[in-house]
Amino acid sequence: xxxxxxxxxxxxxxxxxxxxxxxxxxxxxxxxxxxxxxxxxxxxxxxxxxxxxxxxxxxxxxxxxxxxxxxxxxxxxxxxxxxxxxxxxxxxxxxxxxxxxxxxxxxxxxxxxxxxxxxxxxxxxxxxxxxxxxxxxxxxxxxxxxxxxxxxxxxxxxxxxxxxxxxxxxxxxxxxxxxxxxxxxxxxxxxxxxxxxxxxxxxxxxxxxxxxxxxxxxxxxxxxxxxxxxxxxxxxxxxxxxxxxxxxxxxxxxxxxxxxxxxxxxxxxxxxxxxxxxxxxxxxx
Numbered sequence: 001x002x003x004x005x006x007x008x009x010x011x012x013x014x015x016x017x018x019x020x021x022x023x024x025x026x027x028x029x030x031x032x033x034x035x036x037x038x039x040x041x042x043x044x045x046x047x048x049x050x051x052x053x054x055x056x057x058x059x060x061x062x063x064x065x066x067x068x069x070x071x072x073x074x075x076x077x078x079x080x081x082x083x084x085x086x087x088x089x090x091x092x093x094x095x096x097x098x099x100x101x102x103x104x105x106x107x108x109x110x111x112x113x114x115x116x117x118x119x120x121x122x123x124x125x126x127x128x129x130x131x132x133x134x135x136x137x138x139x140x141x142x143x144x145x146x147x148x149x150x151x152x153x154x155x156x157x158x159x160x161x162x163x164x165x166x167x168x169x170x171x172x173x174x175x176x177x178x179x180x181x182x183x184x185x186x187x188x189x190x191x192x193x194x195x196x197x198x199x200x201x202x203x204x205x206x207x208x209x210x211x212x213x214x215x216x217x218x219x220x221x222x223x224x225x226x227x228x229x230x231x232x233x234x235x236x237x238x239x240x241x242x243x244x245x246x247x248x249x250x251x252x253x254x255x256x257x258x259x260x261x262x263x264x265x266x267x268x269x270x271x272x273x274x275x276x277x278x279x280x281x282x283x284x285x
C-alpha cells in the first residue's frame with residue numbers, strides 16, 4: 001500500500017497506517033506493477049493499493065488467519081530441491097484447521113513440483129503453526145524466476161500466498177568413469193583401463209589425476225610390493241561440455257602377492273574432486 005507523495009505535500013493524504021496484526025480496512029486504487037514483483041521489499045508481488053486514500057481500524061473482530069513465508073524467496077538448483085517454512089498465524093483469536101495446497105506456475109508445471117508437509121495445520125487462538133514447502137526442480141527446468149502459490153483454506157476463509165523461487169544452473173563440475181572397472185593380472189604383468197572425464201555445466205579447466213593402491217584381503221596386505229599405477233596423460237584439460245580420457249596402466253611385479261587390490265583414481269581441479277575405483281585381481285599365472 002502506498003500513499004501518494006504529492007497528496008502528502010498537498011496535505012490531503014491520510015496518515016501512515018500502523019504496523020499491527022489487528023485487522024484494518026483500506027481504501028484506494030488497485031494497481032498491478034509488473035516491475036516490482038521481483039523485489040523482496042515489495043513482497044515479490046506486483047499488486048499495489050496505489051494510492052491509498054483512507055484507512056481505519058476494522059470495526060469487526062472476525063477471526064482470520066494469515067500466511068507468511070520464510071524466506072520470502074527461494075533458490076532452487078536444477079535437478080534438486082529447496083524448502084521454505086509457511087507459517088499460519090492466528091488473527092483476532094482465530095482457531096481452527098487450515099488446509100494447505102500448492103499451485104506451480106503453469107509455464108514450468110511439467111518440470112517442477114511443489115508440496116507442503118503437513119498439508120493440514122491446527123491453529124490455536126493467538127498462536128501459529130508451520131508447514132514445510134518443498135520445491136523440486138528437474139534438470140530440464142529452465143533457469144529464471146518463477147512463483148508457487150500456497151493456498152490456505154479454513155471453512156469459508158481462503159488466502160493465497162505467492163512464494164518466489166529462482167531456478168539456477170548447477171555450478172560447473174565434471175564426471176569421472178573407468179572402463180573396465182576390473183582386471184585380472186598375472187605376476188610381472190600389466191593391464192590398462194580408460195579413465196574418462198566429462199565436463200558438466202560448462203566446466204572448463206585442467207583436471208589432474210592421482211591414484212592409490214590398497215589390498216582388499218588380508219593375504220595381499222602382506223605384499224612387499226603392491227601393484228603400481230600410472231596415467232598417460234596425468235592431466236586432462238576439459239572444454240565446456242567436452243570430454244577427455246587418460247590411460248591407466250596397472251603393473252605387478254614378481255614380489256606382488258596374489259590377491260585382490262583396489263586402485264582408487266582421484267580427479268581434482270581446484271576444490272572439486274571426484275573418484276572412481278578399479279578392482280585388480282593378481283594371480284600366479
